[in-house]
Amino acid sequence: MKPVLAAVICAWLALMLEVSCTDLIPRGALFLPVVCAVLTWQPGVRLLLAGGLLLLLDWIARPTLLPAVPLLLPFGLLLVVPPAPRRQYGVGRRLRLPTPLQIPVLTMAAAALQCLAGLSYVKLPTTAELLLLASRDLTPLLLAALPVSAVLALLLRLADETGLRRPFNSELQRI
Amino acid sequence: MQAESGRLRMWLAACCLAMLSLSAAAADRLGLLRSLRPVLLDLASPGRLLVRSQSGTADNRTTIPTGLNASGEKTLQSEMLEQQQVLRRLMIENARLRRELQRDRQRFGAEDPQEVRSALLQMTLLPAQVLSCRDGLPADLRELLVAAGRARGLTRSELVVQGPGGIVDVGRAQSVQPGDRVLDGLAVVGRIEKSARWVSLVQPISASGFRANVQLLRRTTDGALFAARGILEGVGEPDCRLTGIAATEAVAVGDEVVATDIEGLRGPHLYFGKVVHANFLAGGQWDIRVTPAVRLDELRDVQILHWELQPAEQSVTTAEPPRR
Numbered sequence: 221m222k223p224v225l226a227a228v229i230c231a232w233l234a235l236m237l238e239v240s241c242t243d244l245i246p247r248g249a250l251f252l253p254v255v256c257a258v259l260t261w262q263p264g265v266r267l268l269l270a271g272g273l274l275l276l277l278d279w280i281a282r283p284t285l286l287p288a289v290p291l292l293l294p295f296g297l298l299l300v301v302p303p304a305p306r307r308q309y310g311v312g313r314r315l316r317l318p319t320p321l322q323i324p325v326l327t328m329a330a331a332a333l334q335c336l337a338g339l340s341y342v343k344l345p346t347t348a349e350l351l352l353l354a355s356r357d358l359t360p361l362l363l364a365a366l367p368v369s370a371v372l373a374l375l376l377r378l379a380d381e382t383g384l385r386r387p388f389n390s391e392l393q394r395i
Numbered sequence: 396m397q398a399e400s401g402r403l404r405m406w407l408a409a410c411c412l413a414m415l416s417l418s419a420a421a422a423d424r425l426g427l428l429r430s431l432r433p434v435l436l437d438l439a440s441p442g443r444l445l446v447r448s449q450s451g452t453a454d455n456r457t458t459i460p461t462g463l464n465a466s467g468e469k470t471l472q473s474e475m476l477e478q479q480q481v482l483r484r485l486m487i488e489n490a491r492l493r494r495e496l497q498r499d500r501q502r503f504g505a506e507d508p509q510e511v512r513s514a515l516l517q518m519t520l521l522p523a524q525v526l527s528c529r530d531g532l533p534a535d536l537r538e539l540l541v542a543a544g545r546a547r548g549l550t551r552s553e554l555v556v557q558g559p560g561g562i563v564d565v566g567r568a569q570s571v572q573p574g575d576r577v578l579d580g581l582a583v584v585g586r587i588e589k590s591a592r593w594v595s596l597v598q599p600i601s602a603s604g605f606r607a608n609v610q611l612l613r614r615t616t617d618g619a620l621f622a623a624r625g626i627l628e629g630v631g632e633p634d635c636r637l638t639g640i641a642a643t644e645a646v647a648v649g650d651e652v653v654a655t656d657i658e659g660l661r662g663p664h665l666y667f668g669k670v671v672h673a674n675f676l677a678g679g680q681w682d683i684r685v686t687p688a689v690r691l692d693e694l695r696d697v698q699i700l701h702w703e704l705q706p707a708e709q710s711v712t713t714a715e716p717p718r719r
Contacts, residue, residue: 236442239526243695264401265408272412276419280428281435282527282540291416294409298402 224270227258231274235281246357248334249364251278252289256326257372259293261385263301268294288337289330296329320373327369331361433591436526436540440593443542521547521699523555526594528691539597539691543699544590554665554700555584555597582666582688583607583654584697597697598629600667600687605629609637609667612651622646624655627667627685634671637683644681646673652685665700 234250255278259271275290300317317325335357339345345353379385422428523543543549586605588598598605606629611622623644628636640646648671653664672684 232439233442236439237446239436239439240443240446242524242526263405265404268405268408269412272409272415276412276416277435279416280419280423281432281439283423283428283432287416287420291413294412298405298409 223262224266227261227267227270228274230254231258231278235278246361246364247282248331249361250368252330252334253323253327253365253369253372256293256323256330256369257376259297259326260301260322260376263297268297284334284337285339286337288333292333293326293330296326300326320377323373323376324366324369327365328362331358331365335361429596430589432527432540433544433589433594433596436594437544437591440542444593517702519701521549521701523595523697523699525694525697528694539585539599539694539697541595541597541697541699542593544593544595546592548701549587549590549595549699551587551590553587553702555587555697581663581698581700584689584691584694587699595699599691600627600629601631601633601635602629603631605635607667608655609652610655610664611646611670612653612664613647614649614651619651622650625683627652634684634686635668637670637681637685640681640683642675642679642681646670646681646683648673 231251231254234254238245238247238250255271255274258267258274261267272290272294275293276287279287279290300322335353338357339349339353376385419428521543523541525539526542527540539555541555583600585597585599585602586607587595589596600607605627607627608624609627610624613620613622623640623646625637625639628638630636637646637652650670650673652667652670654667655664666688668685668688670683671686672682674682676682
């Protein structure tokens, strides 16, 4: 329960900073990396549900057209995170993505989903509209979100080294 | 085997979240989440207010030492401060006398009950930051959340206006120069639909249910002329509908639409938009469409028109040291 409580507090702090500095921080630049870090901290049902619910609550508070991020990001996590602990830093065939890259990649996916979810569905967007979206919305968001996600990835690695983080805790106990 | 079952549980959880997200999207489309939205942003508001107050304190801290560093100019600064204080006192006195004069004029010259009400109330503009904006969607889904709520005295149905106004129809020919103050010309964004403690939900003027008394303003070679009065209605489409215009009135595409009153009280002619479609139907009725002047996604800061009671009259007092 403690990781869930800590996740809620971290997400609330990120949301608070974003809302208080809307002219400086693009929407999601702090919140999305923090939630991605929450999802990858200890991949499990509890934190997956907590992160997904936080994304959904953020969408309710600051809506776009569709809740694309809470809808699809949990599936993205399942595709990115390896299924077993011994493969986490290994180089086996089933390894999908190196651990330090998980948070930045998830953040990029979440940012892209958030920008796409803001498009109007009245008509399909043209290439020019998508390019405009990338330059106007996605680039500033990524410029702020990717450094944050990199710092969070480094902190996760540090937590691994110091033993604060135990990914796949239940499986490790069984081993 | 255990790892596989854990993985399966995670997939099930992701599917549950997807179902929940789709349900939330459906509920949002039905308007069931509108009341929840200000509550959620209210939860983040204590921290937001704390951050803003801290940033304000930090600004003050950075500005104060720069003034104290110049020790050689202390005398000059103190004289300037004294002059500023004297000037400020004179300005306050001047404003008070002007207000009293205006109040006396209204008190003894006003016979219309509306004017009496206007004399009792004064209009203030509350600046507010836009917290969340959803534009580019069907008008029923357009929303705006601003950082002002019941804690600042806001109530439902107060008008929200955009700070910068539109273009006025006077120029150098009328001796208008840069720096002249423009009092009217605020463009209406919408109306407060629901106010929580620290945030408020705005109903844009194109949303269904929005109504306002308006008047047409036509530009002619002789200047701007006020024309027919009607009711501006949001219909859930990008453009609003103008109703209540008599068949005998003249309406033309390009006419400006301004407010006749603000919540029943006389106030500045707030700007709503422009007539883009005026068709005289066979049944003897006008079909008039008005495009709003403000796009929601362009907004960063807005102002809220707020009526409050005139402050009580204060007798002339001079600061005298207490006698011992």
